[in-house]
Amino acid sequence: MGLLLLIAFLVWLPSEVKAPSNLPFQELEGRLILIQGNSLVRSHSGALQNDLERQLWEVADKNGLEYDLLYNLAMCESGLIHENRWGDKGLSYGLFQFKQRTFDDYCEGDRENMEDQIECAGQMIAQGLGEKHWKKCWILIK
Secondary structure, eight states: OOOOOOEEEEEEOOTTOOOOTTSOEEEETTEEEEEOTTSOOOOTTTTSSSHHHHHHHHHHHHTTOOHHHHHHHHHHHHTTOOTTOEETTTTEETTTTEEHHHHHHHOOSOTTOHHHHHHHHHHHHHTTOHHHHSHHHHHHHO
16 A cells, blocks of 8 residues: 555644644644644644643743753653652652742742643743753753
C-alpha cells in the first residue's frame, strides 16, 4: 500500500501565533496541521496534543517567548512531570522545580499548581531571570 498520511487537525490560528518547532506541525495557507504518524489524534485542546503543551504555548505567546524554551526547560527540570516531582532533596517541586522561597518571591498562586508554575516561569523568563534560577538546565537548552 502507498504511504498513508493522516491529518489529525486543521485549526485556524491567527498569523501572529507561531507553531512550536518541536511538535509535528506544518503550516499551510494560514492553517496549522498536526500530523501524528498514521493515527488520528483527538484532543479537546485543539492542535496541541495535551493541556500541558497548550498551557506552555499560551504562556510563551503571552510573554513573547519561544514555545521551545518553556517546553525544553520543563523537560530538563522535571521530564514534563508535575505531580509529586520533588528535587533538590525535597526542596524543589513540580514542572519547573520551584523552591518555595523563589515561588513566593516571584509568583502568585500555589507552587503545587501546575498552571501557576507555568505562568510564573514564563513571567520570570520574560524578565530575564531564566539563567539565574534554572542554571543547569538553562545552559543545556540555550
